[in-house]
Amino acid sequence: MNPVFAVALKEFQDSLRNRWFVSITFIFSLLSIGLSYYGSVASGHIGSPSLSTTVASLSSLSVFIIPLIALLLCYDSFVGEHESGTLLLLMTYPISHGQLLLGKFLGQGSIITLATILGFGSAAVLLSITTDMQDVGRSFSLFIVTSSLLGLCFVALAYIISVSVSEKSKAAGIALITWLFFVLVFDLVLLGLLVGSSDAITQHGLVQLMMFNPADLFRLINLSSLSSSDVNGVLAVAINSSFSTGTLLSAMVAWVVVPLGITLIIFRQKNL
Amino acid sequence: MSYPVVTLESVSKHYKHLRALDGINLTLNSGEIMGLFGHNGAGKTTMMKLILGVITVSDGQIKVCGVDPKSKQAWNSRKEIGYLPENVSFYEQLTGHEVLTYFARLKSVPKGQVSPLLEKVGLSSAMHRQVKTYSKGMRQRLGLAQAFLGKPTLLLLDEPTVGLDPIATQEFYLSVNQLRNEGASIILCSHVLPGVEQHIDRAMILSNGKSIAIGTLDELRQQANLPVVIKTQGINGALGQNENLSQFIVDATQLHIPQELKVNVLKQLLDYDSLDDIQVENANLEQIYQYYLRMAAGEKNQNSKGAI
Numbered sequence: 001m002n003p004v005f006a007v008a009l010k011e012f013q014d015s016l017r018n019r020w021f022v023s024i025t026f027i028f029s030l031l032s033i034g035l036s037y038y039g040s041v042a043s044g045h046i047g048s049p050s051l052s053t054t055v056a057s058l059s060s061l062s063v064f065i066i067p068l069i070a071l072l073l074c075y076d077s078f079v080g081e082h083e084s085g086t087l088l089l090l091m092t093y094p095i096s097h098g099q100l101l102l103g104k105f106l107g108q109g110s111i112i113t114l115a116t117i118l119g120f121g122s123a124a125v126l127l128s129i130t131t132d133m134q135d136v137g138r139s140f141s142l143f144i145v146t147s148s149l150l151g152l153c154f155v156a157l158a159y160i161i162s163v164s165v166s167e168k169s170k171a172a173g174i175a176l177i178t179w180l181f182f183v184l185v186f187d188l189v190l191l192g193l194l195v196g197s198s199d200a201i202t203q204h205g206l207v208q209l210m211m212f213n214p215a216d217l218f219r220l221i222n223l224s225s226l227s228s229s230d231v232n233g234v235l236a237v238a239i240n241s242s243f244s245t246g247t248l249l250s251a252m253v254a255w256v257v258v259p260l261g262i263t264l265i266i267f268r269q270k271n272l
Numbered sequence: 273m274s275y276p277v278v279t280l281e282s283v284s285k286h287y288k289h290l291r292a293l294d295g296i297n298l299t300l301n302s303g304e305i306m307g308l309f310g311h312n313g314a315g316k317t318t319m320m321k322l323i324l325g326v327i328t329v330s331d332g333q334i335k336v337c338g339v340d341p342k343s344k345q346a347w348n349s350r351k352e353i354g355y356l357p358e359n360v361s362f363y364e365q366l367t368g369h370e371v372l373t374y375f376a377r378l379k380s381v382p383k384g385q386v387s388p389l390l391e392k393v394g395l396s397s398a399m400h401r402q403v404k405t406y407s408k409g410m411r412q413r414l415g416l417a418q419a420f421l422g423k424p425t426l427l428l429l430d431e432p433t434v435g436l437d438p439i440a441t442q443e444f445y446l447s448v449n450q451l452r453n454e455g456a457s458i459i460l461c462s463h464v465l466p467g468v469e470q471h472i473d474r475a476m477i478l479s480n481g482k483s484i485a486i487g488t489l490d491e492l493r494q495q496a497n498l499p500v501v502i503k504t505q506g507i508n509g510a511l512g513q514n515e516n517l518s519q520f521i522v523d524a525t526q527l528h529i530p531q532e533l534k535v536n537v538l539k540q541l542l543d544y545d546s547l548d549d550i551q552v553e554n555a556n557l558e559q560i561y562q563y564y565l566r567m568a569a570g571e572k573n574q575n576s577k578g579a580i
Contacts, residue, residue: 006377017365085360089418092324093378094350272326 003095007103008110015073015111024069024112028119031065032058036123052226054127055139058120059222062147063215064183066116070154071161074108075175078162078267088272097267105155105260112151120144139225142245146221149252153214154179156259163267186213207243214255221248274301276335277426277457278323283332285318285481292318294481295332300457302425305448307468308461309561310478316461317358319478320428323459324355336426351379354424356415358431364404368395368414371403372421381422392447393417394440408435416444420451427451427458434464445471469557477561479568489557496563498555499528504541506548516540 001009015021036054081087090100124140161174190209193201201209210216224245278300285293293315300306308316321327322334325341337352339345362371372386390399393413398406406414412435419427427448433441448458448471462468469489477485485492503526504511511527512518517537520527529537534552541547555563 001377001380003378006374010374014363014365084362085357086362088321088326089355089357089360090378091326092350092353092355093375094347094380095378272321 003093004099004103004106007095007100008106011077011104011107012110015108020073021111021115024073024115025119027065027069028115029122031061032120032123033126035061036127051127051136051139055143055222056226059143059219063150063219066112066147066150067154067183067215068179070112070151071158071175071179073111074104074155074158075162075171076168077104077108077159079165079168079171080162082166082272083168091272098264101159101260101264101267105152105159109152109155112155113148116144116147116151120147142225143222146218146249146252149249149256150214150218153252153255153259156256156263159263160259160266163263163270182213182215187216211251214252217248217252217255221245221252224248274303276300277302277337278459279333279335280319280322281333283322283329283334285315285322285327285330291481293322296483298476298483298486300459302457303452303455304474305452305458305460305472307472307475307557308459308478309465309475309557311565314478315481316478317430318481320355320430320459320461323426323428324353325350351422352425354419354421354427356419356427356429356432358434360415361411362403362414362418365402367400367402368406368410369399371414372399372417375418376421379422385421389417389420390414392420394443409437409440412436413440416447420447423454423456424451425456427456428461429458430461431463432460433462433467441467465558465561466556475557475560477564479565482568484568485560485564489560492560492564493555494531496555496560497530498559498563499530500534500555501551501553502527502529502534502537502541503551503553504547504549506546507541507544510544510546514540 035057078087081090091097095103120140121144124136124144127140128136157178158175161171161178165171165174190206194206207220210220276299278298280296280298283293283296284291296315296319308319310316318327322329323336323341325336325346328342334341336346337349339349363374366374368390369386372390373383376383376386387396387399390396393416395410395413395417398410403411403414412432416429416432419429419432429448433444436444448460452458460468460472472489474486474488475492476483485495487495499520505525507525511521511524517527517540520529520537522528527537531554538550538552541550
């Protein structure tokens, strides 16, 4: 068996074994089904919400949860094996650094991707059967693709943390800080910049800044297809940007590929 | 026919503030078992990592099966190398069988070898239990099974017998000897000195990253010139009256004889009619080891004195 697949298979089975996969899928489907049917209650309406409110509230919740889950799933991927000594042993086997990284990414990435497809897909299927909403398939497929990309991107970021430190506890701490930074601090700073200096940043400039945060990219892609009344915060300004969905999607893909590349560079120089 | 499997030519490895290895020369032939001894931090593990190609040398040249272990050509020979690291803890949630299957896949070893290997190391009854339920000895056995995967031609074993009971240790040496007879070379690194000596062909003693002695046990014994201890029973006072022997007497029943006079003295002792019992002990590995470490420490002191 190709060593890449051997590693991927093991990582995948590990996540099945310790019930990560079941829990993530369950959380995602609970979230999406709950929001699809009761999402409007939060804003004071009773009755089934519109598709755009559903996707808007789903993405503002997912933007917190998906990165957290991805970081928790993968932060100990390398540092854990380093601590137990198996990383050293693996590197004496006929498997290269790149193959090991790719194998882990395939295994753990497919867990996140599958969980998103099953979890959010279940809501899409339910909605399209029970309601007469238009375009459920289109909105949800974009949402599922971006959710998976968001997950993969934070998997790659978790790998950077995992190969850079030598203790598991440190990796966990840095993972939490990373999460806080991307989902909260980054937006607060942007908002501060916007309020503090009214003319310093143009709308175009703002969107360019948002390219530096995969979580913002995720929201931008999902919300820009919706009516702007459902959107608030920094995003309300950034929406209707001049970037096409395709451009934004490729920026997200870059957020997966570049961290993986950085991981490989650090991993190759790591002292075992 | 034997050929060199591992060659080290004035190999050095230093980290930022540490000279881990300094000018090591070594040739390991096929079908040879070498013991690697030294105090904690002497550089044993560093040497193994260099041979495995996990870290690069700072100076000198290293060849495993004719190629640099760090190079791309060494890729295929990695399948032929077995390594047992010190203190490895395998994936706790997996069963022993799953762990070994994973490593077998990585080494492209057929799956059929997994169960027989686990049986060979005595884990057949526990192979479908999770590794976290294993005792220290059982984990060590699993590690050995992992190192034996795919009939390696070069085996590097770091503290292989730690945690093994005496019978398991014996079985371990049997497997090692079997591999050696099939032409494999083995480097054995151990702190447990008693019991190792009859299993190794050559020994290398490291201290502070330097090789302070290398050779067969007989050669080392001769160089060290450690006395043979002879204990007698029944002769009592008569020993003191023998002019040839009196100079070697340590106490009434014990003699310390230089190696080369051993047979001579034994003949003389056997002439005593009153002799009931006789014990002859060659200097063992532990004494040789201590002798060389003391020598190395002595040289170091002299050097530092000279510097002042």
